[in-house]
Amino acid sequence: MRRMAALLAAAAVFGTGTACGIADAGENSVTGKDALVIGVNADQPGLGERRGDGSYQGFDVDIATEIAVRLGVARADVTFKKVTSATREKMIQDGDVDLVVASYSVTPERKVKVAFAGPYYVAHQDILVRQSDAGKIRGIDDLKGRRLCEVPGSVSFPRVHDEQGVAALPVEADGYAGCLTDLTDGALDAVSTDDLILAGLAAKASGSGRRLTIVNAPFTDEPYGVGIRKGDVEGCEAVNKAITEMYQDGAAQRLLGKWFRPAGLKVATTVPQFEGCV
The missing domain is CATH 3.40.190.10 (Periplasmic binding protein-like II)
Known part of the structure; x- marks a missing residue:
């Protein structure tokens, strides 16, 4: 039903003479999808790791699942796909994944190629x-x-x-x-x-x-963003809303504690400052 609504809305915009690019952006937004493919790491214990049975586990995997559910996608309709530091941008651009949640630091160079929601956490x-x-x-x-x-x-x-x-x-x-x-x-x-x-x-x-x-001698801030296709402002704002809700209802803090407190790492528990959806 959401996909049908998105198509009808796009058709209405097109009919009024608005640029095709705007209609296309709404039609392809992650907010109009009943299933999502999310890119995650496969070799980062605690964040994104592929298990022997082919499933994935880790903080990023749990964060990705929470975001999908809050976007209205059932857990059973979330598919995880392996990404690497070298392939993340291209997989978003090519449509191989809808989102990337993979210890993906927001940088000016990366923002030229893809957009970012969040960050959902600031590492160091x-x-x-x-x-x-x-x-x-x-x-x-x-x-x-x-x-x-x-x-x-x-x-x-x-x-x-x-x-x-x-x-x-x-x-x-x-x-x-x-x-x-x-x-x-x-x-x-x-x-x-x-x-x-x-x-x-x-x-x-x-x-x-x-x-x-x-060593416990941090020297940078690394804002972990959710990679998303450039132009999907609606989707970016929806993901930001989901992240905010996760910090407000304690889900983010629970997941941070689950994955990192046993290792003795002191984690931040307040919602990070968002980058903005442009």
């Missing part, structure tokens, strides 16, 4: 090291000359090397699961990315008897 970039190296790496300056994981498409390594001017040595990995393996195996000295990702990696390593620690 920090550093993860082996516990035995905690005394040697206490902050970002200590990464000079050390092997640091680099994930293609992620802004985390450039934040250290380019923005902060720290001459860390890049060691490329396909994703943060690869970074974790390299760190525990001794092929890396550190992993630097958002603290929520680091908390999930540390928790997974501890389950295998590997002792890792977060």
